[in-house]
Amino acid sequence: xxxxxxxxxxxxxxxxxxxxxxxxxxxxxxxxxxxxxxxxxxxxxxxxxxxxxxxxxxxxxxxxxxxxxxxxxxxxxxxxxxxxxxxxxxxxxxxxxxxxxxxxxxxxxxxxxxxxxxxxxxxxxxxxxxxxxxxxxxxxxxxxxxxxxxxxxxxxxxxxxxxxxxxxxxxxxxxxxxxxxxxxxxxxxxxxxxxxxxxxxxxxxxxxxxxxxxxxxxxxxxxxxxxxxxxxxxxxxxxxxxxxxxxxxxxxxxxxxxxxxxxxxxxxxxxxxxxxxxxxxxxxxxxxxxxxxxxxxxxxxxxxxxxxxxxxxxxxxxxxxxxxxxxxxxxxxxxxxxxxxxxxxxxxxxxxxxxxxxxxxxxxxxxxxxxxxxxxxxxxxxxxxxxxxxxxxxxxxxxxxxxxxxxxxxxxxxxxxxxxxxxxxxxxxxxxxxxxxxxxxxxxxxxxxxxxxxxxxxxxxxxxxxxxxxxxxxxxxxxxxxxxxxxxxxxxxxxxxxxxxxxxxxxxxxxxxxxxxxxxxxxxxxxxxxxxxxxxxxxxxxxxxxxxxxxxx
Amino acid sequence: xxxxxxxxxxxxxxxxxxxxxxxxxxxxxxxxxxxxxxxxxxxxxxxxxxxxxxxxxxxxxxxxxxxxxxxxxxxxxxxxxxxxxxxxxxxxxxxxxxxxxxxxxxxxxxxxxxxxxxxxxxxxxxxxxxxxxxxxxxxxxxxxxxxxxxxxxxxxxxxxxxxxxx
Ligand code: SF4
Numbered sequence: 001x002x003x004x005x006x007x008x009x010x011x012x013x014x015x016x017x018x019x020x021x022x023x024x025x026x027x028x029x030x031x032x033x034x035x036x037x038x039x040x041x042x043x044x045x046x047x048x049x050x051x052x053x054x055x056x057x058x059x060x061x062x063x064x065x066x067x068x069x070x071x072x073x074x075x076x077x078x079x080x081x082x083x084x085x086x087x088x089x090x091x092x093x094x095x096x097x098x099x100x101x102x103x104x105x106x107x108x109x110x111x112x113x114x115x116x117x118x119x120x121x122x123x124x125x126x127x128x129x130x131x132x133x134x135x136x137x138x139x140x141x142x143x144x145x146x147x148x149x150x151x152x153x154x155x156x157x158x159x160x161x162x163x164x165x166x167x168x169x170x171x172x173x174x175x176x177x178x179x180x181x182x183x184x185x186x187x188x189x190x191x192x193x194x195x196x197x198x199x200x201x202x203x204x205x206x207x208x209x210x211x212x213x214x215x216x217x218x219x220x221x222x223x224x225x226x227x228x229x230x231x232x233x234x235x236x237x238x239x240x241x242x243x244x245x246x247x248x249x250x251x252x253x254x255x256x257x258x259x260x261x262x263x264x265x266x267x268x269x270x271x272x273x274x275x276x277x278x279x280x281x282x283x284x285x286x287x288x289x290x291x292x293x294x295x296x297x298x299x300x301x302x303x304x305x306x307x308x309x310x311x312x313x314x315x316x317x318x319x320x321x322x323x324x325x326x327x328x329x330x331x332x333x334x335x336x337x338x339x340x341x342x343x344x345x346x347x348x349x350x351x352x353x354x355x356x357x358x359x360x361x362x363x364x365x366x367x368x369x370x371x372x373x374x375x376x377x378x379x380x381x382x383x384x385x386x387x388x389x390x391x392x393x394x395x396x397x398x399x400x401x402x403x404x405x406x407x408x409x410x411x412x413x414x415x416x417x418x419x420x421x422x423x424x425x426x427x428x429x430x431x432x433x434x435x436x437x438x439x440x441x442x443x444x445x446x447x448x449x450x451x452x453x454x455x456x457x458x459x460x461x462x463x464x465x466x467x468x469x470x471x472x473x474x475x476x477x478x479x480x481x482x483x484x485x486x487x488x489x490x491x492x493x494x495x496x497x498x499x500x501x502x503x504x505x506x507x508x509x510x511x512x513x514x515x516x517x518x519x520x521x522x523x524x525x526x527x528x529x530x531x532x533x534x535x536x537x538x539x540x541x542x543x544x545x546x547x548x549x550x551x552x553x
Numbered sequence: 554x555x556x557x558x559x560x561x562x563x564x565x566x567x568x569x570x571x572x573x574x575x576x577x578x579x580x581x582x583x584x585x586x587x588x589x590x591x592x593x594x595x596x597x598x599x600x601x602x603x604x605x606x607x608x609x610x611x612x613x614x615x616x617x618x619x620x621x622x623x624x625x626x627x628x629x630x631x632x633x634x635x636x637x638x639x640x641x642x643x644x645x646x647x648x649x650x651x652x653x654x655x656x657x658x659x660x661x662x663x664x665x666x667x668x669x670x671x672x673x674x675x676x677x678x679x680x681x682x683x684x685x686x687x688x689x690x691x692x693x694x695x696x697x698x699x700x701x702x703x704x705x706x707x708x709x710x711x712x713x714x715x716x717x718x719x
């Protein structure tokens with residue numbers, strides 16, 4: 001894991017002191033509310049429906065036990081005892097007091113964490129693959145690149161007052177678990193013709209009210225050119241992105257309106273004329289960062305230890321959990337274990353202080369003191385030996401986090417919606433809870449197979465409904481909540497935007513509607529291996545439409 | 554309240570901003586709008602130009618040697634186009650005085666300096682609440698940044714190399 005050196009430490013300390021001063025100047029009136037707002041946003045502080053919300057950055061979703069304990073401590077000391085892990089691998093606290101925030105930031109700094117640029121019209125937390133450094137097919141750990149970008153984008157003097165928020169995601173594998181095609185800039189680590197490592201750069205993806213799949217800007221960028229190249233992109237965006245309409249201010253609109261080829265010309269022209277050498281990371285910096293991400297030394301172990309196999313036979317629930325919630329590791333005898341934060345009927349992504357501490361314990365004892373937050377709002381223990389897996393499972397069961405539902409119908413992503421968010425037009429958490437309860441049976445979930453449901457409480461799409469296999473968008477229709485359903489969305493390398501099923505449904509109808517959609521799929525699929533998405537892609541929207549709206553005529 | 558502030562503190566503004574209809578004076582230092590630049594260049598005055606923040610910086614490049622001041626418009630402090638314009642003007646070789654004109658705030662002072670600006674000209678509404686002490690305190694509040702190739706504050710990336718060598 002990356003560790004701060006003296007410079008990183010001073011930077012964050014100075015930033016906390018600056019925010020403390022900003023809060024004071026707000027209280028004396030030197031800063032008015034309009035001026036204070038972007039400043040607090042860039043320190044992670046939002047004003048929600050009932051209270052302030054503080055969003056803390058977890059760079060590329062990686063954290064250690066000590067950091068997780070601090071998150072628990074903050075939840076208990078300054079909030080209501082829990083936190084909410086987000087789709088951008090961060091954590092949010094829903095009830096902090098403004099006056100406490102500088103203290104919270106100071107506490108975070110003691111464990112090398114911060115809330116810098118987790119909000120506001122600036123470059124946000126750089127997200128990445130939760131299986132970075134673990135996945136067998138990976139070319140290079142994407143967190144090295146993400147960390148370089150994190151540093152470069154922190155308080156960038158030129159790019160901190162952008163037209164709109166700006167999100168990067170980086171993947172080191174062909175199989176995309178970082179949803180790079182729905183980010184402002186998506187970076188894929190690839191090999192060039194001579195086998196050298198470089199980047200494929202995508203631009204202009206995003207969700208919100210105008211969802212778009214990112215387009216390829218550069219098929220191959222030499223590694224050393226990364227910083228000047230992204231600087232060129234940001235400069236073109238900052239100068240030419242629309243500022244007249246907040247909803248048209250993302251780079252996806254600029255790329256769309258300019259056309260990808262003309263946009264590329266502008267970027268390449270800037271890249272060609274700028275002083276690249278002045279911007280490039282100096283020799284050795286990438287290597288310095290890379291050293292922190294050197295894979296932990298794990299000794300190879302048997303891939304089917306006897307005790308482990310025996311426990312699977314003795315405890316079928318454990319066997320199910322292993323089958324569903326663990327993923328391949330590049331070292332034989334190890335897996336990455338996903339802790340589902342989606343217990344049946346729970347709030348997706350929420351964890352109590354007690355659960356956070358227990359996860360920290362497990363990470364320290366059994367996963368080289370590392371955890372990852374995923375964009376599906378779960379937690380990963382990346383390096384667990386098979387022989388330790390049962391202990392991990394029992395530990396999770398003790399805190400109610402042993403749901404064997406990774407990637408299944410109850411592994412739902414939901415934004416905060418009307419329960420917290422000032423922009424919401426409908427509830428989203430209770431919808432997730434109701435659907436989760438409806439599909440509570442593990443047997444039934446496994447029968448249904450991989451199926452992602454994603455729920456947003458308004459058109460801003462924080463719940464990523466556009467890329468859910470089933471997407472649910474909560475709207476307000478003459479004062480009544482109305483939910484639009486989309487089908488066929490997908491977030492990985494074959495990313496697609498969901499298509500609208502038809503007129504929306506009422507809040508109370510939702511669990512039935514979702515169940516019906518699932519039943520139609522089960523009916524139509526060709527064999528048990530055909531997933532919901534495959535069936536949908538084969539048969540299209542019609543059968544679903546017919547079944548859902550036919551009776552209404 | 555002083556409205557013009559630079560690294561050294563409050564400064565006296567020697568420049569006259571010429572209105573759209575005002576006749577060109579025969580001497581003195583005037584800032585003209587971009588539309589009147591050609592006219593003003595012919596008059597042989599000490600010249601500054603005010604650029605709206607959608608101006609292509611290349612537009613004024615041919616006149617760099619005749620311009621003692623370029624003022625970049627910041628219609629609001631959240632409209633950050635001016636940061637890139639400042640950077641581009643410097644990258645294109647402009648060496649004269651660079652001014653940010655508009656309701657920017659002291660928390661942006663370091664960023665402005667890093668993008669090549671020398672001074673800010675504030676409207677009264679901001680100047681009243683943000684006295685020169687605030688600007689002095691803001692300068693260098695974050696000692697080193699992570700970026701390279703900027704004016705003003707130094708780079709952590711370079712400092713690491715130096716520290717590593719020592
Ligand atoms: S999608 Fe809408 S309701 Fe949900 S968190 Fe985003 S802004 Fe709030």
